[in-house]
Amino acid sequence: YLDISYKRLQQEVLEPYERAQVLQNVLSKVHQTSLLLRDGAIYIHLANRIQFITSKQTHYSINTALELVTYYTQINLSMSENVNLKSLRLIKQLETEVVIPVRKELINFLSLTLTKTLATPEQVQKDQEIISKLAKALHNMSQRDFVTTIQKAVLSHVAVTVQALAKTINSIKDFPVALEDAMKRSMAIESLELILHEVKVEKTSLLADYMLQVKPKNVRPHHLFWKKVSDAFKKEFDTSYSRGGPVGKSLARNGGMIIDTIKQRMADTITNDADSQDMDVMLHAVSIINPQAETN
Amino acid sequence: MNAKDADVTTTSTGRDDEILGIFFDQSFVPQAFVDILLSNAAEHGLSQAQTVSSSLLSRLDYYTKNLTRELESTVRKLENLSGALPSAWAANVDVNN
Numbered sequence: 001y002l003d004i005s006y007k008r009l010q011q012e013v014l015e016p017y018e019r020a021q022v023l024q025n026v027l028s029k030v031h032q033t034s035l036l037l038r039d040g041a042i043y044i045h046l047a048n049r050i051q052f053i054t055s056k057q058t059h060y061s062i063n064t065a066l067e068l069v070t071y072y073t074q075i076n077l078s079m080s081e082n083v084n085l086k087s088l089r090l091i092k093q094l095e096t097e098v099v100i101p102v103r104k105e106l107i108n109f110l111s112l113t114l115t116k117t118l119a120t121p122e123q124v125q126k127d128q129e130i131i132s133k134l135a136k137a138l139h140n141m142s143q144r145d146f147v148t149t150i151q152k153a154v155l156s157h158v159a160v161t162v163q164a165l166a167k168t169i170n171s172i173k174d175f176p177v178a179l180e181d182a183m184k185r186s187m188a189i190e191s192l193e194l195i196l197h198e199v200k201v202e203k204t205s206l207l208a209d210y211m212l213q214v215k216p217k218n219v220r221p222h223h224l225f226w227k228k229v230s231d232a233f234k235k236e237f238d239t240s241y242s243r244g245g246p247v248g249k250s251l252a253r254n255g256g257m258i259i260d261t262i263k264q265r266m267a268d269t270i271t272n273d274a275d276s277q278d279m280d281v282m283l284h285a286v287s288i289i290n291p292q293a294e295t296n
Numbered sequence: 297m298n299a300k301d302a303d304v305t306t307t308s309t310g311r312d313d314e315i316l317g318i319f320f321d322q323s324f325v326p327q328a329f330v331d332i333l334l335s336n337a338a339e340h341g342l343s344q345a346q347t348v349s350s351s352l353l354s355r356l357d358y359y360t361k362n363l364t365r366e367l368e369s370t371v372r373k374l375e376n377l378s379g380a381l382p383s384a385w386a387a388n389v390d391v392n393n
Contacts, residue, residue: 012377016370023367026319030363032326033319034356040334041349048342084327090334090345 039082040091046071047094054102060109062130068106069137075099103141110138111149118153121188128195135206136199146206147213150196154221155228157185162232169240170247172254176261182229183265186278189222226278230285241288255289262286315352316359 050071053064060068078085085091114134117127124131139146161182168175196207211218219227241251251258266279318324333352337345 013374016373016377020367020370020374022320023363023370027360027363027367029319029324029326030356030359033330034353034360036326036330037333037349037353037356040330041346041353044334044338044342044345044349048346051342087327088331088334090331090338093338 121184124188158228166236234285
């Protein structure tokens with residue numbers, strides 16, 4: 001009787017139980033294989049697209065570049081979702097031969113195109129939509145390159161402005177024109193801030209992210225612009241003023257005009273307290289002017 | 297892929313099908329399998345690797361469906377059995393006494 005009972009147990013319980021365990025194990029392996037194969041196939045498809053597009057053209061258009069960026073976004077996504085993907089030889093090979101080299105080219109292109117678009121105040125105002133797309137794409141590809149590109153653009157406006165203002169020291173009647181140009185550039189930078197502010201990434205915006213990454217931290221780029229312009233201009237101005245001679249004397253004679261120009265022009269754009277800081281910063285650059293000298 | 301392969305049923309799972317058979321192998325490692333599969337296929341071009349992946353993927357979907365069905369029916373058998381057990385045990389106890 002026990003023998004029969006055991007046979008029944010064997011047939012009805014142990015065998016199905018073992019079968020269930022085997023099936024579960026096999027299912028799990030089929031599942032793992034499926035997942036890896038699916039992500040692998042997606043990667044191959046994307047790398048294939050990237051290779052196809054870049055083999056056809058040596059110069060990207062902005063639209064091609066943006067299309068490539070969407071492929072990279074998907075690649076990053078499947079890479080982060082499946083860490084085993086990196087260990088596949090074919091994936092490694094595609095990564096070295098296609099994905100990484102094109103990634104570098106793409107970042108260069110985006111950075112260069114964005115730099116060109118940010119070069120003049122007129123273009124910043126005109127190409128806001130393109131700037132927004134390029135900035136977002138570059139940020140997607142490389143946060144570091146995004147930050148460097150924006151920073152360089154701001155600093156290049158600083159350099160041009162400082163040079164133009166420094167020139168007016170020798171012919172001070174040109175000062176209002178140079179200041180006007182400086183204000184255009186400042187406004188372009190403010191427009192850029194607004195564009196970056198409107199592009200949301202995760203829980204923040206491109207602007208907030210940028211301001212966190214650069215030094216000094218959390219300073220609006222156009223405030224930084226005026227600070228740097230003022231510091232550099234002050235150096236030149238102080239030297240020429242103190243040296244005296246015809247140039248120094250001319251500066252002293254026109255001191256009132258210089259201060260009034262800054263006050264009048266810059267006051268027009270003041271919309272809040274932060275903006276009035278810019279005017280104070282600029283007035284500080286010429287603070288060496290001694291009002292009594294004007295009577296000479 | 298031959299016609300026989302498509303004939304996997306819930307009862308013959310893992311017996312007739314060569315590809316399915318490898319998943320029953322204890323030493324089977326999914327990562328190594330996919331690695332070799334893709335590398336070999338890619339020697340004939342990326343599009344070959346894509347074709348192989350997609351046809352194997354649909355095959356794997358098919359296995360998943362059948363294996364799941366078989367697992368469900370096995371589990372159901374066990375559940376029915378456990379439902380029946382107490383009374384069977386009770387009967388056994390009676391006989392033994």
